Amino acid sequence: MKNTDAIAALSALANDHRLAVFRLLVQAGPEGKAAGDIAAKLDLPASSLSFHLAHLTRAGLIDQRRESRSLIYSADFTAMNGLVGFLTENCCGGAACAPAAATPGKRKAS
Amino acid sequence: MKNTDAIAALSALANDHRLAVFRLLVQAGPEGKAAGDIAAKLDLPASSLSFHLAHLTRAGLIDQRRESRSLIYSADFTAMNGLVGFLTENCCGGAACAPAAATPGKRKAS
DNA sequence: TCTATGATTCGATGATACTAGAAATATAGA
DNA sequence: TCTATATTTCTAGTATCATCGAATCATAGA
Numbered sequence: 249m250k251n252t253d254a255i256a257a258l259s260a261l262a263n264d265h266r267l268a269v270f271r272l273l274v275q276a277g278p279e280g281k282a283a284g285d286i287a288a289k290l291d292l293p294a295s296s297l298s299f300h301l302a303h304l305t306r307a308g309l310i311d312q313r314r315e316s317r318s319l320i321y322s323a324d325f326t327a328m329n330g331l332v333g334f335l336t337e338n339c340c341g342g343a344a345c346a347p348a349a350a351t352p353g354k355r356k357a358s
Numbered sequence: 359m360k361n362t363d364a365i366a367a368l369s370a371l372a373n374d375h376r377l378a379v380f381r382l383l384v385q386a387g388p389e390g391k392a393a394g395d396i397a398a399k400l401d402l403p404a405s406s407l408s409f410h411l412a413h414l415t416r417a418g419l420i421d422q423r424r425e426s427r428s429l430i431y432s433a434d435f436t437a438m439n440g441l442v443g444f445l446t447e448n449c450c451g452g453a454a455c456a457p458a459a460a461t462p463g464k465r466k467a468s
Numbered sequence: 469t470c471t472a473t474g475a476t477t478c479g480a481t482g483a484t485a486c487t488a489g490a491a492a493t494a495t496a497g498a
Numbered sequence: 499t500c501t502a503t504a505t506t507t508c509t510a511g512t513a514t515c516a517t518c519g520a521a522t523c524a525t526a527g528a
Contacts, residue, residue, distance in 0.1 A: 255374055261445070262369035263516080267361070270445075277450035283475060293518055298476050300516090317474045317525050325449075332442050335371070335380075339435075340387035373486085393505060403488055408506050410486095427495050427504050 249330040253308065257331045260307035265292060266300045273310055273323040280322030282315070359440040363418065367441045370417035375402060376410045383420055383433040390423075390432030 261267050268290055273281060281289075287297045301321055304310045308327045313320050371377050378400055383391060391399075397407045411431055414420045418437045423430050 251374070251377070255372060255377060258368055258377065259372035259515095262365060262372040264361070264365055265516090267365060267368065271447070274446065275448045275451055284473095287475095294475065295477080295518055295520090296516080299518090302476080314525090319475065328445065332445070335438065335442070336384065337381070338385045341385055369485095375486090394503090397505095404505065405488055405490090405507080406486080409488090412506080413485095424495085427502095429505065 249334045254331060254334045256307040257309055257327065260304050260309055263300070263303075265290065265296070266304055269297070269300055269321075270304060270309060270323065273321060274325075274328070276322065278322055278325075280311075280313075280320045282318040282320050284318065286321065359444045364441060364444045366417040367419055367437065370414050370419055373410070373413075375400065375406070376414055379407070379410055379431075380414060380419060380433065383431060384435075384438070386432065388432055388435075390421075390430045392425075392428040392430050394428065396431065 261270060269286060272286060272289065283294070283297060283301060286292075286301075287294055290297070292300075301310070301312075305312055305321075309324055309331075310321050311324050313322075371380060379396060382396060382399065393404070393407060393411060396402075396411075397404055400407070402410075411420070411422075415422055415431075419434055420431050421434050423432075
């Protein structure tokens with residue numbers, strides 16, 4: 249991950265609404281959520297949400313796909329892990345600090 | 359970690375200079391670095407650096423201690439790990455995604 | 469093609485953040 | 499106490515960002 253990518257990701261997340269959107273999508277997993285559902289869940293005007301979704305997309309943190317009339321957004325777990333790795337990179341000069349990452353494993357059948 | 363703390367941390371890191379400062383301190387480990395050294399290394403005016411250091415401190419990402427005339431700054435690894443945990447929390451609805459964290463282990467003697 | 473629905477883009481306004489020189493504060497040594 | 503060093507606070511000018519209603523675009527079904 250390049251420095252500019254990290255800045256983009258961090259400033260995308262550095263906002264109340266966008267952080268809420270991202271965490272919602274992280275918890276939703278690879279299936280994602282439609283823009284309308286997100287707007288309803290977070291009680292945001294459609295145009296405001298759209299602004300924030302575009303911001304997160306530009307930063308590479310979420311992906312978009314169309315499903316009929318709905319646009320489905322989902323977290324980009326590779327980007328998320330890349331960011332985490334970037335922040336903790338070479339921690340303490342490369343000594344005992346070994347950071348790890350999460351992967352979007354399959355959901356547990358309940 | 360509360361939502362507002364995460365926002366504070368993320369917006370603190372969402373800046374070219376502050377990200378550079380933070381990563382420098384992460385790599386420096388618990389020993390930290392004096393403000394003057396950081397300014398020299400990153401080629402920043404003292405007043406600008408001070409502004410950014412205050413920002414990072416307010417966000418809880420770095421600690422400050424005085425050593426004679428110098429103020430030494432060091433990364434707060436607990437806060438860093440808290441942020442990482444917050445972002446990946448309940449990933450994929452709590453399925454196979456197990457995020458981990460880094461700790462500031464002791465430096466390896468070379 | 470007409471209408472309804474889901475979502476984005478446009479545009480104006482208000483708020484917040486970054487920068488860096490100058491002045492002020494804290495510590496140390498002579 | 500006087501001076502030098504390390505750093506912060508003050509200040510103002512500039513730039514960037516968030517908000518949300520209205521208008522627009524894309525898709526689907528009758």
